[in-house]
Amino acid sequence: MKKIVFVTIAGCFLMASLHAQSGADSLLNFLLKNKNRASLYLQKNDYILTKLNEDKLMPLAGAANIMVAVEFAKQAAYNVFGFNALVPLKDINKYYLPNTDGDAYRNWIKYETRIGHIKNDSIKLIDVARGMIMYGSTANAEYLMELLGFGNLKNDIRMFGLKQHTLLYPMPSSLFLYQNPKGLAEDKILKEIQSLKEDDYYKAVFSIHRELNMDSGYKEKFRPQDLSIKMQKAWSARLTAATAKEYAKVARVINARLILNEKSYAVLGKLVETLMESPSSKTWLKHVGMFGGSTISVLTKTVYATLKDGTKLELVYFFNDLTGKETYKLQSWMNDFDSRILKDENFRKKLVEGVEGKKK
Numbered sequence: 001m002k003k004i005v006f007v008t009i010a011g012c013f014l015m016a017s018l019h020a021q022s023g024a025d026s027l028l029n030f031l032l033k034n035k036n037r038a039s040l041y042l043q044k045n046d047y048i049l050t051k052l053n054e055d056k057l058m059p060l061a062g063a064a065n066i067m068v069a070v071e072f073a074k075q076a077a078y079n080v081f082g083f084n085a086l087v088p089l090k091d092i093n094k095y096y097l098p099n100t101d102g103d104a105y106r107n108w109i110k111y112e113t114r115i116g117h118i119k120n121d122s123i124k125l126i127d128v129a130r131g132m133i134m135y136g137s138t139a140n141a142e143y144l145m146e147l148l149g150f151g152n153l154k155n156d157i158r159m160f161g162l163k164q165h166t167l168l169y170p171m172p173s174s175l176f177l178y179q180n181p182k183g184l185a186e187d188k189i190l191k192e193i194q195s196l197k198e199d200d201y202y203k204a205v206f207s208i209h210r211e212l213n214m215d216s217g218y219k220e221k222f223r224p225q226d227l228s229i230k231m232q233k234a235w236s237a238r239l240t241a242a243t244a245k246e247y248a249k250v251a252r253v254i255n256a257r258l259i260l261n262e263k264s265y266a267v268l269g270k271l272v273e274t275l276m277e278s279p280s281s282k283t284w285l286k287h288v289g290m291f292g293g294s295t296i297s298v299l300t301k302t303v304y305a306t307l308k309d310g311t312k313l314e315l316v317y318f319f320n321d322l323t324g325k326e327t328y329k330l331q332s333w334m335n336d337f338d339s340r341i342l343k344d345e346n347f348r349k350k351l352v353e354g355v356e357g358k359k360k
Helices: 022-033 061-077 089-093 104-114 125-134 138-148 150-159 171-178 186-194 198-214 229-237 244-255 262-272 324-343 345-356
Strands: 038-044 047-052 086-088 122-124 285-294 299-307 312-319
Touching (some): 022 324, 022 345, 038 244, 047 244, 047 345, 061 150, 061 244, 061 262, 061 285, 061 299, 086 089, 086 125, 089 138, 104 125, 104 138, 122 125, 125 138, 125 262, 138 171, 138 198, 171 198, 171 229, 186 229, 244 285, 244 299, 244 312, 285 324, 299 324, 312 324, 324 345
Antiparallel strands (some): 038 047, 038 312, 285 299, 299 312
């Protein structure tokens, strides 16, 4: 079975060489040739440089976990919990469904084991949250959603003033809806799922989440062999959704350090601004953050940065209805594309001209 991949791109992309221009140009060319499958929003110092399908509702994949990161930062800042508190790995593992996350969870465990963060089969809460963003581990995200409270996550969407944002719900739990234990016709199952109204769909997902939360053996009922490409795409299409314009607003708030307090941003920075842990980043950046994700047919990315000279940039781009091959190619081009947007004014102009349809 082909794996479902909703991997959040790790935070080292700006280390890409500016001489490797093919990745940036390749992604740009794909974007311009497939405008109907993309949305984009680019702003500099609160001035909109360009936008494309910015009000189109698009599945977010792992990008939605920024709301989890924000709520984590808020609660940690107010000492609702200690972010250095240890969590048994078994509490997170119960949400992990093998072959559904592009090995994000296992790669995170390997990383934390290598650097000595796992002690007596437990790990600090802050590292769980970092794994959610850096590795795109959906098991970490579902665990944190339960810990932080789904109602609080809903309030965070309101806090940012987002009008076009569907309800945030756990991705691993939702996969159970696309099972076929009775061997029914696939189209029949999909028709039944698609007929579910939004509220009924959410209720079904949260019911499964409660089962996973209470019964560590419940996940043994999961049938990855049922997740055909068609099933995966149908699942992906119903993920939490928002618009590029709305996520540019989120990026601007974080980039300008608005709404949240200083303590919250100190914690949030540990989750989404991990690139600042590199000495080379500090030579030209005050701060930079990113979050995103992918599935077999969706790819999303949000990047924000404040340069040393005070220039602020926010970039959001979403793709939907991709083939698996397209998703793979785009992922390989993203690092260079993001780097060029932040560092190269001429490349930004090239993007603007392409989107606006102006002559070069």
